[in-house]
Every structure is written in structure tokens, then in C-alpha cells.
Amino acid sequence: MLKFRLILFFLIAGCSLAVAQPLVRVSGIVYSGDKLPLPQVTVIVLGQGQSTVTDEFGMYTIYSKTKSFSIKYSLLGYQPQTLKFNERSGARIMQMVSLVANVNELEQVYITDKQNQLSNTTTINIADIASMPMVSGNFETMLKTLPGVSTNNELSAQYSVRGGNFDENLIYINDVEINRPVLIRNGQQEGLSFINSELVSKAKFSAGGFEAKYGDKLSSVLDIRYDKPDSNETILSTSLLNTSLTAKRIYKRSFFLAGLRYKNNSNVLIKQDEKGSYKPNFADAQFLYQYDFSPKFNISILGNLNVGQFKLEPTNRETQFGTLNTTLRLNVDYTGKEIDDYQTFGTSVTATYSPKPNQIIKFINSYFNTIERERFDINGSYTFDEIDSNFPLGTFGPVTKNKGIGNYYNYGRNSLNTQIFASEIKVDQNFNNHVFSWGLKFDNSRYDDKLNEYNYTDSAGYILPNDSKNILLQNVINVENNIDIKNYSAYIQDSYSLSSNAELQLGARATYSSLSKQLLVSPRVLIAYRPSSNNKILRFTAGVYKQPPSYRTIRDFTGNLNIHQKAQSSYNTSIGYDYAFDAFGTRLKFTSEAYFKYSDRLIPYKIDNLRIKYLANESSKGYAYGADFSIGGEFVKDLVSYFRMSVMHANEDIIDDSYVQNGKRIYPGYLKRPTDQRLNFSVFFQDRLLNSPTYKVHLNALYGSRLPIGPSQTPRYLDKFYIPSYKRIDIGFSKDFLDDAALHKPKFLDKNFNSVILFFEVFNMLNINNTVSYLWLKDIDNVQYAIPNYLTGRQFNLKLIVKLKN
Numbered sequence: 001m002l003k004f005r006l007i008l009f010f011l012i013a014g015c016s017l018a019v020a021q022p023l024v025r026v027s028g029i030v031y032s033g034d035k036l037p038l039p040q041v042t043v044i045v046l047g048q049g050q051s052t053v054t055d056e057f058g059m060y061t062i063y064s065k066t067k068s069f070s071i072k073y074s075l076l077g078y079q080p081q082t083l084k085f086n087e088r089s090g091a092r093i094m095q096m097v098s099l100v101a102n103v104n105e106l107e108q109v110y111i112t113d114k115q116n117q118l119s120n121t122t123t124i125n126i127a128d129i130a131s132m133p134m135v136s137g138n139f140e141t142m143l144k145t146l147p148g149v150s151t152n153n154e155l156s157a158q159y160s161v162r163g164g165n166f167d168e169n170l171i172y173i174n175d176v177e178i179n180r181p182v183l184i185r186n187g188q189q190e191g192l193s194f195i196n197s198e199l200v201s202k203a204k205f206s207a208g209g210f211e212a213k214y215g216d217k218l219s220s221v222l223d224i225r226y227d228k229p230d231s232n233e234t235i236l237s238t239s240l241l242n243t244s245l246t247a248k249r250i251y252k253r254s255f256f257l258a259g260l261r262y263k264n265n266s267n268v269l270i271k272q273d274e275k276g277s278y279k280p281n282f283a284d285a286q287f288l289y290q291y292d293f294s295p296k297f298n299i300s301i302l303g304n305l306n307v308g309q310f311k312l313e314p315t316n317r318e319t320q321f322g323t324l325n326t327t328l329r330l331n332v333d334y335t336g337k338e339i340d341d342y343q344t345f346g347t348s349v350t351a352t353y354s355p356k357p358n359q360i361i362k363f364i365n366s367y368f369n370t371i372e373r374e375r376f377d378i379n380g381s382y383t384f385d386e387i388d389s390n391f392p393l394g395t396f397g398p399v400t401k402n403k404g405i406g407n408y409y410n411y412g413r414n415s416l417n418t419q420i421f422a423s424e425i426k427v428d429q430n431f432n433n434h435v436f437s438w439g440l441k442f443d444n445s446r447y448d449d450k451l452n453e454y455n456y457t458d459s460a461g462y463i464l465p466n467d468s469k470n471i472l473l474q475n476v477i478n479v480e481n482n483i484d485i486k487n488y489s490a491y492i493q494d495s496y497s498l499s500s501n502a503e504l505q506l507g508a509r510a511t512y513s514s515l516s517k518q519l520l521v522s523p524r525v526l527i528a529y530r531p532s533s534n535n536k537i538l539r540f541t542a543g544v545y546k547q548p549p550s551y552r553t554i555r556d557f558t559g560n561l562n563i564h565q566k567a568q569s570s571y572n573t574s575i576g577y578d579y580a581f582d583a584f585g586t587r588l589k590f591t592s593e594a595y596f597k598y599s600d601r602l603i604p605y606k607i608d609n610l611r612i613k614y615l616a617n618e619s620s621k622g623y624a625y626g627a628d629f630s631i632g633g634e635f636v637k638d639l640v641s642y643f644r645m646s647v648m649h650a651n652e653d654i655i656d657d658s659y660v661q662n663g664k665r666i667y668p669g670y671l672k673r674p675t676d677q678r679l680n681f682s683v684f685f686q687d688r689l690l691n692s693p694t695y696k697v698h699l700n701a702l703y704g705s706r707l708p709i710g711p712s713q714t715p716r717y718l719d720k721f722y723i724p725s726y727k728r729i730d731i732g733f734s735k736d737f738l739d740d741a742a743l744h745k746p747k748f749l750d751k752n753f754n755s756v757i758l759f760f761e762v763f764n765m766l767n768i769n770n771t772v773s774y775l776w777l778k779d780i781d782n783v784q785y786a787i788p789n790y791l792t793g794r795q796f797n798l799k800l801i802v803k804l805k806n
Contacts, residue, residue: 023065135730170217259284288303310340554616635685707722
């Protein structure tokens with residue numbers, strides 16, 4: 001398979017290069033009849049498969065491969081408009097468009113238009129997904145460049161937002177909530193996320209202050225849409241790490257989307273400190289079919305099968321770390337193996353009915369079944385030495401002092417079967433100047449969990465008391481849990497125009513959980529003000545966010561359940577300011593938001609790599625505050641780039657925690673939360689090479705400041721260590737052979753493909769050793785050391801994306 005991919009790459013690369021002429025760019029603003037900018041207007045270059053949507057300022061930019069072309073502008077509730085263009089090669093056109101309201105659908109305009117303007121979300125530019133260099137290949141990598149989002153693991157799709165953890169984030173695909181696997185411990189085991197990037201037509205993300213129509217979690221919401229394509233397409237993407245095949249088909253009264261994906265990132269994993277035989281294999285199949293029975297009624301079916309297996313037979317490990325004065329080295333020889341596998345099968349059926357132009361009713365039913373298994377039986381014999389610090393890290397310096405010798409053993413046979421059924425009705429309706437929305441939902445989650453794991457460390461009597469008659473095991477877990485959790489929820493919200501420049505949205509959610517037996521009410525408000533200049537937006541949000549207990553939060557370190565746990569709650573407020581302006585010869589957009597979150601009840605936890613270990617029998621109170629900033633635009637003509645920065649501080653105080661020192665009882669008070677990453681900075685920058693629009697460079701840089709951490713079995717107040725700051729630069733170079741109307745296109749490519757793009761990518765270009773977690777060992781003096789577990793090093797990748805002619 002690898003040889004076939006390389007041959008295909010070099011055949012394409014060997015084709016004669018075209019002398020290209022630049023694309024025609026059309027940009028501008030789409031207005032309504034009363035001169036208000038219209039967001040979410042679909043803009044399509046007819047016959048070329050090029051499409052985009054306008055942002056919250058009504059702005060758009062789109063490109064044509066030819067000099068003569070037509071562009072169609074459409075939005076539900078407005079009469080579509082098609083404009084013809086005949087321009088010179090490389091022209092830059094400013095085209096303002098005004099859409100006229102469709103009298104027959106006038107009321108439905110407000111359902112689409114007003115809620116888009118009031119949504120406290122960021123629209124993700126999905127056109128950047130293919131060009132962004134990403135080692136995981138998952139859509140969520142895009143989120144890690146957004147303000148407010150923190151991460152320190154390029155292998156994982158998990159992320160934290162404004163001081164929250166991975167479990168506090170909502171993900172929807174076509175209004176269906178998606179849940180993540182439970183047993184995953186590290187990014188090596190994590191395969192393909194649910195979201196298939198090639199099927200995504202729209203994506204919105206909110207880092208807080210989101211609407212009442214979204215569910216009951218504390219931190220964020222990602223809203224993904226798989227919608228009707230504008231044309232038939234077949235897309236093949238292949239690289240040294242993954243392969244995907246996507247088909248999009250339009251029929252007279254229906255459309256069909258299908259995607260197949262396969263991922264094997266062993267080329268990346270074999271370069272980690274832990275050497276061995278890595279066999280990670282992940283695959284999924286996904287489809288969406290929608291049939292329109294009439295203009296008022298349609299049914300869509302979403303199906304997914306996601307399977308994966310991670311096999312590892314470790315052989316040895318060498319890790320060097322330390323300071324300028326002290327260099328330490330851990331050598332481990334392994335026996336045993338690890339096999340982890342999971343499979344998810346799911347489907348949803350959505351019926352959409354519009355009995356009147358001003359009313360939309362959705363009935364959504366979904367079922368997902370996830371089966372996860374962990375099997376590991378690994379023994380490591382190690383030596384822990386201090387070596388000559390005059391030798392640089394990574395070299396074989398002489399040993400100056402032995403710090404310990406022994407072995408450690410990890411055993412586990414864990415399995416979890418999760419079944420989730422949900423049924424929901426959602427209604428949007430316009431009453432004069434109001435858009436009123438309401439919904440009801442029921443979901444039932446079933447968990448069948450078997451845990452059997454333990455470990456021990458034997459260092460010749462230095463780490464554990466030496467008992468010649470018994471083996472002293474650590475962290476012994478041997479339980480079986482079977483539990484059903486039912487949740488009932490409802491929401492109402494009203495979007496109202498206070499004036500031509502101001503909008504108000506009021507909403508509330510009510511939730512009842514069979515586990516906590518609490519009735520939770522969460523009111524929320526959002527105000528948006530747009531000055532008459534139309535290039536500024538001010539937003540204010542305030543709301544209560546409550547998260548009922550889940551199976552993950554009620555399971556403690558030992559696997560036992562706290563079935564009396566109550567819901568977590570947070571009181572959020574934020575102020576945002578967006579400003580569009582002209583500078584550096586282009587149109588730029590600046591966004592900012594300051595926020596404060598106070599939580600009177602949280603479930604404290606510790607993080608070990610990707611595994612969240614909840615202190616299920618404890619509770620805490622806490623707060624987080626900070627600010628997010630972003631500026632983006634075409635700093636280089638035709639290529640969008642972003643610069644983003646976030647500052648944040650998150651603390652919590654565990655209720656009634658204390659310890660005795662020197663005969664005195666001490667209360668630790670407020671502690672840094674495990675996700676207290678004070679500074680985040682990201683850059684996604686694109687430029688052109690060789691003065692040609694077909695050669696491009698795509699750079700993705702991330703910085704995240706250090707994170708607090710401590711040994712997994714110690715109390716939270718002893719978390720006085722830090723994971724060093726996360727620093728990473730990925731870079732990609734691309735050549736689009738059919739990007740424009742080249743004078744001499746390669747005949748074979750032009751005949752068989754609509755698009756052929758070749759990428760050369762360098763992951764972790766500076767080869768920085770980023771730490772994701774620690775192995776905790778004590779030396780002969782009973783001093784505990786944190787041996788870093790490093791993430792991936794420098795890696796090269798080739799990627800080819802082709803769109804076949806139909």
C-alpha cells in the first residue's frame with residue numbers, strides 16, 4: 001500500500017508543470033433590502049464546485065478558475081440572485097449584492113437571519129481544513145487554533161475550553177449530539193474522530209455563552225452541518241498516514257453523502273521514546289441520505305460505523321531529562337503487549353416538516369452503541385542513572401551515579417459497553433417580530449463496565465516495603481458496574497429585534513436527571529448591537545450552565561460509583577467586540593471577548609495524559625476569567641491567515657479538604673485547576689511561493705503555557721509539578737496542478753480530474769520534545785522523580801487530494 005501511494009505521488013509530481021494565470025477573485029458584502037448585512041448567505045460559482053458563506057458582517061470572498069463565470073447568491077427566505085462576470089485574468093472584483101425578501105417566505109427569513117446574528121459563535125472556514133498540516137488528521141485540529149481553546153497533544157481530538165475539561169464540550173452533527181469514547185488513555189490509542197472533514201459543509205464553534213437550544217454542558221459547543229452539496233463530487237485523499245474516499249451525489253428529490261476513511265500512524269509512533277512494534281489501525285464508514293417527499297417534508301438518515309485497534313509490543317525505552325547541572329537517564333526493557341480496540345455503530349433519523357412558511361419542526365431520533373476493550377500485560381525492567389552532564393542530551397554519556405534499579409508491572413482487562421438512545425423534537429417559529437424556539441428531549445444511557453487492573457513497582461525494596469511473603473500490588477481495581485441514566489430536558493428561547501441595530505435573545509433550559517434527581521433550570525440572555533456603520537458588533541452574554549452527572553464523573557479512582565452525585569453548575573458572563581476594517585491593502589476582521597465564569601459546584605479531577613480521573617466523592621467551587629483575541633484576513637492576496645491569543649486563569653477550592661502538618665490542620669484553599677493554561681497563542685499563516693498562485697506554504701504554530709500536574713494517586717493539593725509549555729510548528733507546501741486556467745495543463749490530469757493538489761508536510765518542524773504526562777519513580781534516597789513521556793518528534797508526510805470528474 002505504501003509503495004502504491006509513493007508511486008502515485010511521484011507520477012503526479014512528475015507531470016509537466018503548468019504556466020498558470022491567476023484566479024479571478026470576487027469579494028464584497030451581501031445586504032438585505034434595509035441595508036443590513038446578511039450572514040450565512042451561500043455564494044456559489046456555478047459549474048466549478050466553488051462555494052462559501054458570508055460571515056456575520058455579510059462579507060464573502062470567492063474565486064473563479066475561468067474569466068467568464070456566474071455567481072449565485074442564496075439564503076432561505078430571499079429571492080436568489082445570479083450575476084454574470086467576464087473579467088481579465090487575475091482580476092480583483094468588489095461586488096456588493098442586495099437580496100430581496102421572498103414575499104411567500106418572508107417570515108421564515110427571520111428564523112434564518114436573526115438567529116445567525118444572535119449566535120455567539122465563530123464560523124470556521126472549512127476551506128482551510130485540507131491545507132492545514134495536522135498529524136492526527138481529525139477535524140478538531142482546526143479548533144485548537146481558535147481563541148479560548150487549549151491543547152497539549154497533537155495526537156488527540158480532545159481539547160479544553162476556558163478552563164474546562166474534555167468532558168465539558170458539546171459536539172453536534174445535524175442536530176445529533178455526539179459522545180466520545182470513555183476508556184482512551186493516550187493519543188496513541190485514539191483513532192478517527194466522528195467528524196468526517198470531507199462531508200462538512202458548515203461549522204460553528206462557541207467557546208462560551210451559547211444559546212439555550214444547545215445541551216447541558218459547561219464549556220463549549222461545536223455545531224457541524226452535513227448539507228446538500230452544490231454539485232456531484234468524488235474526492236480521494238491519501239497520505240503516508242491516512243486515506244479517505246468521499247462521494248457526493250445530487251438527485252431530483254434527494255441527495256447522498258458517503259465517506260470511507262482509514263488511518264495508520266505507525267510512522268509517527270515509532271519515533272517516540274518507547275520503541276516496539278506499533279500496529280494502529282482505524283477505519284470508519286459514514287453516510288447521509290435525505291429524501292424530499294415534498295417542499296414541506298423531508299427525512300434524512302445519518303449512519304456511522306467506526307472501528308479501531310491499537311496493538312503495541314514494546315521492546316525498550318530510553319528517556320533523558322534533567323537540568324543544566326544534573327542529567328538523568330531512564331532505560332527500560334519491556335516484555336508483554338497491549339491490545340486496545342473499540343467499535344461504534346450509530347444511526348439517526350430526522351424528519352423535518354414545515355407546515356407554514358414561518359414554522360419548522362424537526363423530530364430527531366438517534367441510537368449509538370460503543371464497545372471498548374483494554375488488554376495490557378506489560379513488565380518493564382529499568383535502570384535509573386545520573387549521567388555526566390558535560391555530555392549533551394541524546395548522547396551516551398558515562399554513568400556517574402545509579403539512582404535505582406527494578407521493574408514495574410501493569411495489568412488490565414477492562415471492557416465497557418455504552419448504549420445511548422435519544423429522541424428530540426425542535427420547533428422554530430416566527431411571530432411578527434419574534435423568533436420563538438422550543439424543544440423537548442429524552443435520552444437514555446446504558447453502561448456495562450468491567451474493570452480489572454493493577455500495577456506494582458519493585459525497586460529492590462527502595463520504593464515499596466519489601467515483604468518476602470507477599471507481592472504488594474498498587475491501584476487494584478476489580479469491579480463490575482451496570483447502570484442506566486435517563487435525562488429529560490426542554491428549552492425555550494425568543495429572539496427579538498429591539499431596533500434596527502439591536503437584537504435580544506432570551507432563553508432557558510430545564511433538565512431532570514434520574515441519577516441526581518434534580519430539576520435544573522438554566523436561564524440565558526444574549527444582546528447584540530450593531531452600530532449604523534455595520535462594520536462593528538458588540539455582544540453581551542450572561543447565563544447559567546449546568547451539567548448533570550454522567551457515568552464518567554460518578555466513577556472514582558477505584559471504579560466505584562457515587563450515585564448520589566449532584567450536577568455541576570457555572571454562572572457565565574462575557575462581553576465581545578468584533579470589528580471589520582481595511583489595513584495592509586486588504587479587509588481584516590478583529591474579534592475579542594472577555595469573560596468570567598464562577599462555579600459553585602464542580603467535580604474535581606486529575607489528568608493523566610488523556611485520562612480524566614474524577615474525585616467522584618468530592619466537590620469544589622471555582623472560577624475562571626480571561627480574554628480571547630483574534631485577527632484574520634488576506635494578509636497575502638487570496639490566502640486567509642489568522643493570529644489568535646488567549647489569556648486565562650482557572651482556580652478551584654475543594655470543599656473540606658485539609659491535611660495535618662506539624663500538628664496543625666491546614667486548609668489548602670484555592671488551587672490551580674489541571675487545565676489552568678495561562679497563555680495560548682496560535683498562528684495559521686498562508687503564503688505563495690515562486691510568484692505563482694499554484695505553489696503555497698501553510699504554517700500552523702501553537703504555543704500553550706505550562707500546566708499543573710502531580711502523581712495520579714496523591715491529593716490535589718500536592719500537584720506542585722508542571723508540564724512544560726507546549727510548542728509546536730507544523731508546515732506544509734502544496735502544488736495545485738489544476739487550480740486555475742493554466743495555459744498548458746497536463747492533459748491526463750485535465751481530462752480525468754477537476755482538482756489535483758499535492759502536499760509535502762513537516763510535522764513538529766523544530767523537533768521539540770513536548771511532554772504529555774509523567775512516569776513517577778523514586779530513587780534509592782526515596783526522592784520522587786517525574787520522568788517525562790514525550791509526544792511525537794519531527795515527521796515528514798506526503799499527501800495527495802484529487803477530485804475526479806463525474
